[in-house]
Amino acid sequence: MKIKKYLISAMAIFLMGSMVACQSKPAENKKAEEKKEDKKEEKKEEKQVEKASEEEKAATIKALEEQKKIELEIPNLKDSDKQSIENKYANLISSVKEDKMGKEDVLKLKDAAEN
Numbered sequence: 155m156k157i158k159k160y161l162i163s164a165m166a167i168f169l170m171g172s173m174v175a176c177q178s179k180p181a182e183n184k185k186a187e188e189k190k191e192d193k194k195e196e197k198k199e200e201k202q203v204e205k206a207s208e209e210e211k212a213a214t215i216k217a218l219e220e221q222k223k224i225e226l227e228i229p230n231l232k233d234s235d236k237q238s239i240e241n242k243y244a245n246l247i248s249s250v251k252e253d254k255m256g257k258e259d260v261l262k263l264k265d266a267a268e269n
Contacts, residue, residue: 204256204257204258205253205256205257206250206253206255206256206257206260206261207257210257210260210261210264211250211251211260213264214250214260214261214263214264214267215247215250215251217263217264217267217268218243218246218247218250218263218264218267219243219247220267221243221267221268222239222240222243225239226239226240246263250263
């Protein structure tokens with residue numbers, strides 16, 4: 155008799171534990187879904203970055219080209235160094251022209267190029 159009571163109570167505890175475990179899994183799934191939704195909202199907010207005006211773009215491009223000329227005038231540069239400098243500034247200028255950067259980034263880049 156005692157063995158049956160222990161077995162029954164052990165089975166009851168096991169069943170209650172498994173039921174609790176099953177109930178907690180959907181809560182974890184909900185949290186994961188909420189995180190995914192938050193990430194989607196953040197991406198949408200990032201896409202709505204304020205774009206720079208044409209005047210700001212032109213000023214930034216001009217400053218970048220001047221900085222490029224200064225860097226290319228450095229003596230003892232190898233051809234590979236010159237090529238990498240040209241590629242770096244070409245990528246920066248194209249990203250400014252194609253609105254890949256927000257207004258804040260364009261202004262920061264302009265200030266950095268002027269200094």
